[in-house]
Amino acid sequence: MKHRITLGALTAAVLLAYAPAYATAAAAKPAAVEKAPAKSDEAAKKQFWTLADEYYDAIAKYDPVGATQNGDNRFDDQIGSAIAPATRAKQFDLYRAFAKRLQAVPRAQLNRGDRISYDVMAFELKTYLAYEPFPEHLLPIDHMGSMPVTLANFSSGDASQPLTTVKEYEAYLNRLNQLPAWVEQAIANMKEGVAKGITQPKAIMTAALPQFQKLVSETPEKNIYFTPVSKFPASFSDADKQRLAAAYRATVADKVNPAIAKLAAFVEKEYIPACRTSTGWNALPNGEAWYKARIADSTTTSKTAEEIHQTGLREVARIQSEFAKVGPKLGYNGPAAGLPGWIAQQPQFFPFKTDEEVLDVYRKLDKVLDTKLPAMFTLIPKAKLDLRLEPELSRDTASDHYTAPALDGSRPGVFWSVVTDPKKYGSTGMNTLYLHEGKPGHHFHIALMQELDMPKFRKFGGNTAFTEGWALYAETLGKEMGMFEDPAQYFGHLSDEMLRAVRLVVDTGMHAKGWTREQSIKYMTETLGDEAVARNQTERYMVWPAQALAYKTGSLKIQELRAKAEQALGKKFTLAKFHAIVLGDGTVPLALLETKVDAWIASAK
Template sequence: MKHRITLGALAAAVLLAYAPVHANAAAAKPAVAEKASAKSSEAAKKQFWALADEYYDAIATFDPVGASQNGDNRFDDQLGTALWPATRAKQFDLYRAFTKRLHAIPRGKLNSGDRTSYDVMAYELKNYLASEPFPDHLLPIDQMSSMPVTLANFAGGDGAQPLTTVKEYEAYLSRLNQLPGWIDQAIVNMKEGMGKGITQPKALIEAALPQFQKLVSDTPEKNIYYTPVTKFPASFSDADKQRLSAAYRATVADKLNPALSKLSTFIEKEYLPACRTSTGWSALPNGAAWYKVRIADSTTTSKGAEEIHQTGLREVARIQAEYAKLGPKLGYNGPAAGLPTWVAQQPKFFPFKTEDEVQAVYRKLNDVLDTKLPSMFTLIPKAKLDLRLEPELSRDTASDHYTAPALDGSRPGVFWSVVTDPTKYGSPGMTTLFLHEGKPGHHFHIALMQELDMPKFRKFGGNNAFTEGWALYAETLGKEMGLFEDPAQYFGHLNDEMLRAVRLVVDTGMHAKGWTREQSIKYMTETLGDESVARNQTERYMAWPAQALSYKTGALKIQELRAKAEKALGSKFTLAKFHAIVLGDGTLPLALLETKVDAWIAATR
């Protein structure tokens, strides 16, 4: 009887024996589901990043020179064929295909950072496709940018295309050999534009023509594209020097000089006489819709031209009220609107005699900022910032600007100052200019982008509203750092703010409200006090419709978000954290930036 087990006991024993197993199985279900979910998320991540890499390479192949300028030197031997209508059509087909493939990826399976990149890609693709009906390729040159001048500015090896190795010399030579084909297609496109009434304004081509004429030389050795041969690194072997010298000489003599001569003759004899005498984009076929698309692309908003125009007028009035307070501190007691003109006439604000004196001021300011910025920023790029003068060829039409460092660290970020005549280089605007183009403006944003863990299209891409908006916002930090205690430097800050406000008025005025070039120059001269700046800037906006709208639109949004965060968080608000939130995910459309800041406020509060 000792071993007798009743049926009930057996059943109980069986239940007891299996109870732990059933419990483990129940516990295992979430673990299995969690494992499956993680596997699904990892698959979605791989799918998205593979698509993102393919998407970026498609953009970089389409515009390889743009890739070089953004710090990606993998395509330095290519010019791209974006001017060719067939290539352009294929690119838009690619955008449609990428859109379809992107939407097939389960966004909800991605982590937070990848969801942001997903949304940015969706936004970019929508913008690219919106521009398809508008033939930008029929306007391949202007006084601000063109492939021949861009490559000429690379010739010294100080720009976005490095010239330090034999391979890099060969890459640049490859681009030079492709330039005649680009010129031929540009002429074909301009002729088509002439037939369709799609040409540049005559004033812009009159300004651009001397650039192209300067590119033609009597001998190969005098040509700017031959410059690399005069700067061979000492490490090059004699054989490489001889081979490259012969190759560059042949390319310039047999291909470039004839092609550039053909281009300058065509522009002078055929294109210039056919150019339009109108000013704004609305004068082009379907120009109003074209400008609307450009506004959306530049500002990343749905704002209309009239709303932006009125914002500009309000900002102009606000800044002129600040002029009224500042004028007496500078020794000026006239009408507020006349302060810029008065400052422009005072010799004490133009103290320089040499380019080196100008650069010395920027170098000193750079050192000062190194001591002040760490209290405002926890995110600081590792890449260094170099200070250089704009190459002589493009000084007459260029504006001070920034170029990104190389991704591999071989080239720093560069602030390029445009010093055409040192005696006419005004000192009041230098602090604000450096805050914008140098640090913490473009350098802290663009160089940092390359160090963040995000797809290449994010590292090397972006939008103007965030990029220029951040740089304009960065100017305002000068007041908090005590850099505007000198009334002259504060005037320089206000004057630059005025420039950005005036841009909203004249850009929309010319391209949507029928303003003429002369009307814009007059308005800008009256508000900025400098006719040459007014003319240069007016013609810049004529060439790049809506680009100038991005600065103020972006800056006002960042200032609005900071004020919202300060009010909501009170003592929990820190400026360094706000800056880290704004910069930490790279360039974003303004709506996505606002969503991100709102989420941070909610989480912190």
């Protein structure tokens, strides 16, 4: 899944300091599951919701492109200046002011749902402020994401930014007009980063350079940012078409194309030669503390890098034992670790000739799931799920992902399938992938969030441990639905699980234990059997430290809580109810999720 506005968590100490609800399950009755007052105080509710709305708007205005990607299109004409040092400093001041105002809200007088939102806001604010010492703005671009590439992907109108009305065309044009200033700030930041020893790894920027070079064109008409002009809706008047075409042509020719050309030249001639040759975040100034903050944010726990590393090694061993069982069913009798590599060499597992054939399989899966999921879920989102191919520009570096529906229902949730070459698109992992990115993974969680009665900062925010943990847990439901009876599909499920387990090993290996990029690629290739995947994933973890740790951490916690509830409730346990408990209050840190499940167990008994 693509990044949403990341609102993770810091540490267990933060939980205890700011939100009694997040106390460990061993503590006395947590506040998050206290009985709500007989009648919540309307003045307190109004005070909290007013604060919550202002808080969300402050986040959305700071990162308006992130708001667009989350389905909030109110700021589609802005790109923001979050990478500007002065803007960043003001934002941290805002967070401190919000934290102070939140403490003035009488939490005890709020109803249950608002108490949860109160605690989540306190949690998020503490997390945001934890990043203040770390100059992330000095790393404004990488191969996984940058403002120029994001806006280029918006140009088709098929992504998060709609292009169907004159006003929407003007909004996107306004963003393009702001792009040169963003580029100038990014270059200034990278120069400062070079002076301070804070740069991206050289291998990363070498991979990113072609993206920026592709964004430069000989004429404005050949430029990707000019794409909207070639797709004018028939409803536009001739006058509007002529006016907009002239405006887009001038903006691309006089502003955007020169700015991107300057960025590409800077990256190639100045930045890459000055980039560090090291791999991990711990090679940066204060890098060890920086990585710890990212682990806490991503996992919403106080786990150490070493704990996570060991969990990864145990999971890799467990999954390889499953490989040993499924291999013979597929005609493979070699060592378990070699199964992924053998699968990659078998033509029967690569049956596709066209992109459309790939999408057809996902469309059939969608229909099958529509018949099976109602038995497992009472909470099902109203928003539809669409299936689309990833835009060509970002196919080489993107992974299959999901984007949220628009809050007003004007755009469905979308599962983006990344097909760079259909002949190389493996079929074994498709069931698992759709369970994760589509139903009942991201779509059931994120689309449902937008339908719940909660403040916008929760509808559009979240934390990675819950979001990706839920989606990874959703994959495991395929076994109960009979979707892994085909040994090839069960291998695909195990293979995806292995990827998430390997992440725990190599992410902590690179950023905390001194592993090199080459070590990570070698370990992943030996474990996953695919050097291209190993290289792609390694380079992803290099620029998104700790983000990949959230998947397994969250999934293992949900599986642990389900087993706990099944054992405690016996025949009283119902899977649909468990899923409703997990999803019913939206995204929460893992400790709060545990208190919710514990409270359900206690009440059900």
